[in-house]
Amino acid sequence: MTLTGQDPALLRRLNSAAVLRALYDADEMTLTELVKATSISRATVEDVIAGVTDLVEEILPKLGDARPVGRPAKRYRFRAEAGRIVGLDVGPHKVLAMTTDLKGRILDTRRSAVSPSAPPAERVATARAVVRRSLRHLGVPVENVRALGVASTGVVDPVAGKVVVSDRLPGWAGLDLAGALEGLSAGPVLVGNDTNLAALAEHWRGVAQNVDDVLCILVGRSIAAGLLIGGRLHYGRNGAAGEIGVMRAFGWYTAFDRFLAYADDGPQDGGGSAERVFGAVRQGDPEAIAVVRAFARDLAKGVGAAVLTMDPELVVLGGGMSGAGELLAEPLREELAEICLFPVRVEASTLGSESVALGAVRLALDHVQRELFEV
Template sequence: MENSGGDLQRLRRLNSLASLRELRAAAPLTLAELARRTGLSRASAGEVVGDLVARGWVAEVPPVQGAMGRPARRYRFRSDAGHVLGVDIGVHKVLAAVTDLTGQIVAGGRTSVSPDVPREGRLAAVDRAVTACLSMADLSPADVWAVTAGTVGVVDLGGRVARVHSLPDWAGVDLAAHFRERFGAPVRVANDSKLAALAEQRLGVARDARDVVYLQVGRRPGAALIIDGRLHHGFGGASGEVGLLEAARWLRMAEHLERHPRFAEAPPEQAAGAVFAAAWQGDAAAVEAVARYAADLAVGTAAMVLTLDPELIVLGGGFSRAGDVLLEPLRRALEPLCLRMPEIRLSELGENCVVLGAACLAVDEVNRLLLSPDDPFLKLS
């Protein structure tokens, strides 16, 4: 890279970015190890690391106590050099999390909210969760380098909710503008299923996969695509919205669970969980209800599988906690519809999946701006 020519300032920035990438991806490295990984000479690696230490991006690791002789100096990426904010805006709750630059959660905030709360009340709940999170992390809005929010509904590339079924007046809200009023940092907004898929690809069960169909299964199902290792947004941000197709039957498939005669009087949020539990215990009507739910889920899933031919399907969302009670019926329903049946794995990230994906996308934004002409982040003191 050091011999690639071009503008000297840009060349130095490229060398710095290459070094940062290697230090972030590995245990502490010596200058010789860093030079070998980046293709720089040892002298150039030393100059780059010295500059990054001065800017606050990199720190020298103290030598191991009791080591014989004079050990080579080792350096690590300072994941605490900056922080990003991820937010998950759901139907019943708002989650916020501050993470370091590796996506590790530093502090979190949660606020419960009712599905029938109007837009202003939901935005106020978002602000409360964010305020609690920043307070716990002892940070101000000025300390946040990038913000990403995930929300139910279809989100356009400008950060506005374009369409949503589960919240009465949420369509049309400009979430990007709402966050920009409070933060001077870059802001991204995306559908919650997309961010959950990104979290699985970076931190979860899809880390070894390049092409993935992610299913967010619950009373409000969603889907997202990872193509060649990258989250696919689509031309207008509406990729993966198979559930909007009436023929896929996703919008009503939860009714198979909610109409179980033993639990029909329970609140819908509780009925589904009770049916999965009854199916696990062998209740014939519950087993049949889960099978019908899985059959409907398989229709839209098959459309994406036949289009993408993924190596992996990840099952996330609230219903994924049902485990094999849902996994096996889905596999049986899906296999006859596919030319090649991909592996199916259950998410292990739990409730934080969307907020972790939001943090990952915010970190990506920081990484993208590292090479901007204004050099906004390599000016740390």
């Protein structure tokens, strides 16, 4: 797109963004292909490349390659290794860090257990240590991290990076999480709600790819919802969209107790209760089947209200129970059929326990791409 105007700096930025975007989307391109893809003159494309050598590399012929007839075409690639992205899931029971290149390819995953009763300082210290271990393992200095995405339970102010409301972690409400994690990235620390970011991950690499209206439910010892409308996260005025579980009438607060009662486990159970129940369902145990059906009924009260409100194309079951697959998806589907006006797809997540951290990566990657490609 050849442009003219009174602002040469803007023109250079537009041309640079077009060239970088084209190379980012391809494995490699010749100079001729770049000219065609961007509609920018050959000389201008070469000038752009000369100015972004930190991000673009010429691919030289390898020793032993067959020599083409005539002058070989210049070939370039985007240097995804020129920076790193980190996604961090700071949860009640674990901290999970995922480090990727600038194309979102996962290079390292690190996790550390943490107690739900841990004070904020201990949880933050664990988070910082997990990120530093990942970077150290990859030999990456903090200066190479272009953005850090962080997922947290509770209502989050995504602009200020603060946790506004949280009833799951002691002392977590009011925490400046972005400030607490400062210094782990040369770029910004971006904070989001864990369920919202799980929805973002499902849309990026999960079962919600190519689906723009999605209700994502994280199902485990607690239950929460995230909304994706028109392909974008819907936060609401206060960042509290999807916080359906606060309505006690829906029964989400006590739903998991059914699994604890069946397995005769205490409230500190590490998640084995649900695994034992679903294992018994696979064996045809009628009591376990009744427990799952009752749980699906509790779950459907809040999910049905959200479905009737936003009319999504897809409901994604994520979180700790996503591994149950159809054992939970099918009874929920049947319960929703009794409540909702129209059938709605219900699919179990294939991303498992890493969906939240992957969504945090996507949050940070979106920021970096805006810096690279938007004017």
